[in-house]
Amino acid sequence: MSNDPILLIGGAGHVGRWTARSLRAAHPDLPLLIGGRDRARAEQAAADLHAEAVVIDDTVADLGLGHRRVSAIATLFTDQRLTALQLAQARGVPHLSISPGIVELGPEVAAYMHRPQAAPVVLGTEWMVGGTTVPTLAFAKAFGRIDDISIGALLDEQDAFGPAAEADLERQTRTLPVALARQGGAYVWRAGDDLKTSFRAVDGTKMEASAFSPNDVLGLATATGAPNVRFSLAVGVSSSRRRGEPLSTEIIIELTGTDHAGRPLRRRHAILHPAGQMPLTGLGTALVLERLLGLDGRPATPAGLYFPYQLIGPDTYFKRLAQAGGEVMELEAV
Structure with a gap:
């Protein structure tokens, strides 16, 4: 070394x-x-x-x-x-x-x-930087076939953004008029009203969101073969702050398909960190x-x-996530 x-x-x-x-x-x-x-x-x-x-x-x-x-x-x-x-x-x-x-x-x-x-x-x-893809692929091992991957990322509006991160988010969410998704096995560009979406936060609150396309869309579609992959981004009040606690960041991961015996399977998890996105x-x-x-x-x-x-x-990621104060939660499928 x-x-x-x-x-x-x-x-x-x-x-x-x-x-x-x-x-x-x-x-x-x-x-x-x-x-x-x-x-x-x-x-x-x-x-x-x-x-x-x-x-x-x-x-x-x-x-x-x-x-x-x-x-x-x-x-x-x-x-x-x-x-x-x-x-x-x-x-x-x-x-x-x-x-x-x-x-x-x-x-x-x-x-x-x-x-x-x-x-x-x-x-x-x-x-x-892997905080979504690594856990998603670990959860995907329970599936024999994955039909749908839905990711919802919630940034608290009070979360700290440095100038570079704010410029990146502005460029990728507001100045770029389309977002990539996989739909019915094809890659499509969502635009206009089709960018509007929503997901449920950890506490069940419905969050209005926008379609977003980080590299996760390409990577997860390729790695799993899932015909439907979408990523939604919401900026608002995190579940922890709605409980009167400090802000947090949330990643909601929902997988739908069949298990290895061919039975229908749906799993929903969350990745959380109480200090926000930057950790x-x-x-x-x-x-x-x-x-x-x-x-x-x-x-x-x-x-x-x-x-x-x-x-x-994944083993390394989950271990270090816990050491850094993060958490993995299994949620009830909705």
């Missing part, structure tokens, strides 16, 4: 801080490099996280690192220039990005296809980086193109 630091570009933001905390909790001595455009902000975050700061310039090929070595690069905002990915390929180190939406995958996929043997590249824009996003990012570099004691991940769920094992 390399002793070179992991570079977290945007590491001074909410996701970066939670990622660093997750990595620190599992690997106290792991060297981390907090990269940002603002030196003072990066240095403050680095001091808080027992890491080192570096100023990032995405207009130059080496990001301003010079000859400074890194073991992996995580880009925690949308890098329209792909400078970080190209540098990772040039140096043969893993790269993870967590922001580009489905309709923005082309540049990253093209960069990988041009140099497929250079380094592992992770298309990390799954909801909470889960940071946890998923940390687990992907650990697997890429072999920090879990297994060989490092070879060059290839990956989604997070292909790298994070």
